[in-house]
Amino acid sequence: MQQRLYLITTLLLVTVLALAACAPGGDSGQQEMAQSEEGEGAAAAEAGDADGGLSFIAVQHAECAWDSFWCTVQNGINSAADDLGVDVTILAPDEFDLDKTASLIEQAVAANPDGIMLTVTDPILFKEPIMKAIDAGIPVIAYNAGSGPIADNIPYYTYLGQDEYQGGYLGGLRLAAGGGTQGVCINQQVGHTGLDKRCAGFSDALAESGIPTEVLAIGDDPAEATTIIGDYYTANPDTDVFLTLGPNGANPFYVFVENEGLTADDITHGTFDLSEEIKANIVSGMTMFGIDQQPFLQGYGGVSTLSMIARYGILPALPVSATGPGFVDAASLASEPDPDAPVSVIAVQHAECAWDSFWCVVQNGINTASEMMGVDVTILAPDEFDLDKTASLIEQAVAANPDGIMLTVTDPILFKEPIMKAIDAGIPVIAYNAGSGPIADNIPYYTYLGQDEYQGGYLGGLRLAAGGGTQGVCINQQVGHTGLDKRCAGFVDALGESGIPAEVLAIGDDPAEAATIIGDYFTANPDTDIFLTLGPNGANPFYVFVENEGLMADDFTHGTFDLSQEINANIESGLTMFGIDQQPFLQGFGGIQALNLLVRHGIVPALPVTPTGPGFVDQGNLSVVQELAGEYR
Amino acid sequence: MDTIVRIRHRLADASELVVLISFLLVFLFFSIRAENFLSLVSLTNILTIASIKGIFVVGVAMLMISGEFDLSVGSILAVATFVFALSLEAGTAPLAALVLALAVSAVLGGINGLIVIRTGIPSFIATLGTMLAFRGIARAIGGADFARFTGEMPALFTGLNGEFTFINRLAVPAGSARMAIIWFLLFAVLAAVVMRNTRFGSWVYATGGSRAAAIAQGVKTKNVIAVNYIVTGLLAGFAGIVQFASRPAVDPLRGEGWELTAVAACVIGGIWLSGGYGTIVGAAVGMLLLQMVEQGLILLGVDVQLFQATIGLILILAVISNTYLSRQ
Numbered sequence: 038m039q040q041r042l043y044l045i046t047t048l049l050l051v052t053v054l055a056l057a058a059c060a061p062g063g064d065s066g067q068q069e070m071a072q073s074e075e076g077e078g079a080a081a082a083e084a085g086d087a088d089g090g091l092s093f094i095a096v097q098h099a100e101c102a103w104d105s106f107w108c109t110v111q112n113g114i115n116s117a118a119d120d121l122g123v124d125v126t127i128l129a130p131d132e133f134d135l136d137k138t139a140s141l142i143e144q145a146v147a148a149n150p151d152g153i154m155l156t157v158t159d160p161i162l163f164k165e166p167i168m169k170a171i172d173a174g175i176p177v178i179a180y181n182a183g184s185g186p187i188a189d190n191i192p193y194y195t196y197l198g199q200d201e202y203q204g205g206y207l208g209g210l211r212l213a214a215g216g217g218t219q220g221v222c223i224n225q226q227v228g229h230t231g232l233d234k235r236c237a238g239f240s241d242a243l244a245e246s247g248i249p250t251e252v253l254a255i256g257d258d259p260a261e262a263t264t265i266i267g268d269y270y271t272a273n274p275d276t277d278v279f280l281t282l283g284p285n286g287a288n289p290f291y292v293f294v295e296n297e298g299l300t301a302d303d304i305t306h307g308t309f310d311l312s313e314e315i316k317a318n319i320v321s322g323m324t325m326f327g328i329d330q331q332p333f334l335q336g337y338g339g340v341s342t343l344s345m346i347a348r349y350g351i352l353p354a355l356p357v358s359a360t361g362p363g364f365v366d367a368a369s370l371a372s373e374p375d376p377d378a379p380v381s382v383i384a385v386q387h388a389e390c391a392w393d394s395f396w397c398v399v400q401n402g403i404n405t406a407s408e409m410m411g412v413d414v415t416i417l418a419p420d421e422f423d424l425d426k427t428a429s430l431i432e433q434a435v436a437a438n439p440d441g442i443m444l445t446v447t448d449p450i451l452f453k454e455p456i457m458k459a460i461d462a463g464i465p466v467i468a469y470n471a472g473s474g475p476i477a478d479n480i481p482y483y484t485y486l487g488q489d490e491y492q493g494g495y496l497g498g499l500r501l502a503a504g505g506g507t508q509g510v511c512i513n514q515q516v517g518h519t520g521l522d523k524r525c526a527g528f529v530d531a532l533g534e535s536g537i538p539a540e541v542l543a544i545g546d547d548p549a550e551a552a553t554i555i556g557d558y559f560t561a562n563p564d565t566d567i568f569l570t571l572g573p574n575g576a577n578p579f580y581v582f583v584e585n586e587g588l589m590a591d592d593f594t595h596g597t598f599d600l601s602q603e604i605n606a607n608i609e610s611g612l613t614m615f616g617i618d619q620q621p622f623l624q625g626f627g628g629i630q631a632l633n634l635l636v637r638h639g640i641v642p643a644l645p646v647t648p649t650g651p652g653f654v655d656q657g658n659l660s661v662v663q664e665l666a667g668e669y670r
Numbered sequence: 671m672d673t674i675v676r677i678r679h680r681l682a683d684a685s686e687l688v689v690l691i692s693f694l695l696v697f698l699f700f701s702i703r704a705e706n707f708l709s710l711v712s713l714t715n716i717l718t719i720a721s722i723k724g725i726f727v728v729g730v731a732m733l734m735i736s737g738e739f740d741l742s743v744g745s746i747l748a749v750a751t752f753v754f755a756l757s758l759e760a761g762t763a764p765l766a767a768l769v770l771a772l773a774v775s776a777v778l779g780g781i782n783g784l785i786v787i788r789t790g791i792p793s794f795i796a797t798l799g800t801m802l803a804f805r806g807i808a809r810a811i812g813g814a815d816f817a818r819f820t821g822e823m824p825a826l827f828t829g830l831n832g833e834f835t836f837i838n839r840l841a842v843p844a845g846s847a848r849m850a851i852i853w854f855l856l857f858a859v860l861a862a863v864v865m866r867n868t869r870f871g872s873w874v875y876a877t878g879g880s881r882a883a884a885i886a887q888g889v890k891t892k893n894v895i896a897v898n899y900i901v902t903g904l905l906a907g908f909a910g911i912v913q914f915a916s917r918p919a920v921d922p923l924r925g926e927g928w929e930l931t932a933v934a935a936c937v938i939g940g941i942w943l944s945g946g947y948g949t950i951v952g953a954a955v956g957m958l959l960l961q962m963v964e965q966g967l968i969l970l971g972v973d974v975q976l977f978q979a980t981i982g983l984i985l986i987l988a989v990i991s992n993t994y995l996s997r998q
Contacts, residue, residue, distance in 0.1 A: 415972070415973060454917075461842065462843030
């Protein structure tokens, strides 16, 4: 009898202890690992690459051995190769020699690697060797030096480097956050495209707060520059917001500040780049921040981007993938990178794989990345769509004090308070899949990983208009929906660049009615030959309309957002040029990668929105995408 | 042997003992095993999140002691929240919107009571029906969409579910203590006193214990049941309004599945499914225990899916323990 009583009253404790045994990083974690290993193997086989057997070549115009800047880049490359399980060979000339670099590219092509990353130091000189790689079907991306495939006029995938305009713009927002009367951008080389863009961004940001700005041209002579700044200040004593574009602007600025006896209370100052002097002034509070182009991320991101292309057919979303601006302030200067630090992340999302298959792809991305990078991750989601429960889960995640939280900002108003709790507690937060970025959501998390809707419409428009056209139409099933409206705006802008007029046609969600509306529009505007639809709800009635009118693929060009059985079939038949995928795998994978880089290497996401899409699916990669559907796509 | 039996009888007299012991054991376990469990944010999370459901668990507990179920609480909560949200957005004064929403909740509770006492359909089935029906109403009046309150937060919201900033700011991460805790405490204490010290309380126990005997003694069992349904409806509606006051958005699925959480909290708390036995305090502690398990498992890095398995296990163990102790 005694024994039974004892048994019953302690049964609960035993049970909970048993549960705990399989709790933290125990069985469940290992199970996940086994699963994703299996998945990875299968996908790699389908994509035609042996599991983990990817080999890339990096060709750069300089190297660590004789230029210490490149040690950080190469460190990033090696770190990514390690994390992602790929081989990377780094090739560089023994001294600055562009001709030698170009021939290294040619030799790299001969090795037929799974991908090449290179510095487009001279787009004219390098065009021919790069084209050789692209023509051979080798994926090529650029890092550190370049301007993107469009500006360089070489069709490589993307360029990883600093977004100069955004550097100036986001810097300006920070500097103007506390108010100000008059701003000045001190430019040591007016006429240099990159530097001018920085000043333009700065001016735009301050204009949003109603603060007027000017550009002050200085030279490269420090003493003269100091005098010019001093003279300007005498003439404009109200100036209190200063941006310098590097040490050549910052150093004379510091001399000027000392000459005038100004203190951090009188003015705000930010600068591009870092130097010992700049760092000292950040620590002392004189300078709010230094903007770093984050060379580590140029290397790391290059390898990661090539792996995405080679393993999963996931393409970089934009022609330029920003690695900077990376804002370095007093807090980030105080923290040392720790590449081996244990990292635990909690992912809170409004839906999950168990009851919404879209999320299986996202979660596969999360689990694949966490296994590769050695990040411990817990995914939390409600049992059904329940935003209040999701908000509670965020609050409960904060209590666990993880090294990072990634979450869906499904409702920025409802979620603001729980997210602020995490941010106030110093837990890094990034958003994925649902959100609009920290500025639009008015919640200061780091970045949002999701589709850039405007760029989707814009880049789609460029493709559709590449072969010419007379009249374009964006078929919008929900006019007034911010995301959809942005897609149409991008499309209209892209066609405008080719001088093709474009309109927005509003349809409803009723397919039959929509087909009629499109038909009526076409009757009234028979010249229309470029069509963009914003999803299956626009594409399906469009296909009905095409059949009704008896139109052929030669009569028009059509592109659409999203993929579906019907859309895929029409891409295959050539009627539809492309479907635009938001690439959910990358949303999960990229979220873990961003937090990993942030916590272990101090790398800050460059932009408020880190685009995972548009990912274009056309005849070229449709079969890969279909094979990987449900798991990676 | 005699001592054991005596102990067992004494334990049986205090039906909440099992849940109290379980609560302490689980609390102790998480305190030792889960990092950050004894932090302000973790503990206030448990209290605040549990309190919303706790408010209507009090009503469900009274109903279950009187021998009846209410599976429609989640749906009533949704209807009331929509009524509150939509009338606020339509420009109704906050207090009037509150009264209107509570009146609707009382009416829906009353409908439950009427069906049960007039038709004699088992309440499990009757309220299963109204659960579906009321859910339909919630979806209809909400137009199957979210309802939000986008204006300036009225002062009423602070009273309903304002933050205790002076407590929450004591630590980093900040705590999440809210007025909901006070409401839960208030209703739980009020109901506990009523059940223990008033004639109505005895009637509730009598109605659930042996209805024939109760009727023979002159207890108006039908009135008791009707009152309990109305009280439960009111509390469910109020819980929804309290929740809305901190996060002013409601979706048509709000509260779905909560009816079972409430039943689970009551059963873990020592209330018999057959009625006539159990306490409000037991059910309240049961609700806190459930929420504590969720927060604790999250702290341990366990995927949330395992939460339900754990709850199920605790539920069964609690019933076994309670049954054993109450065998006289």
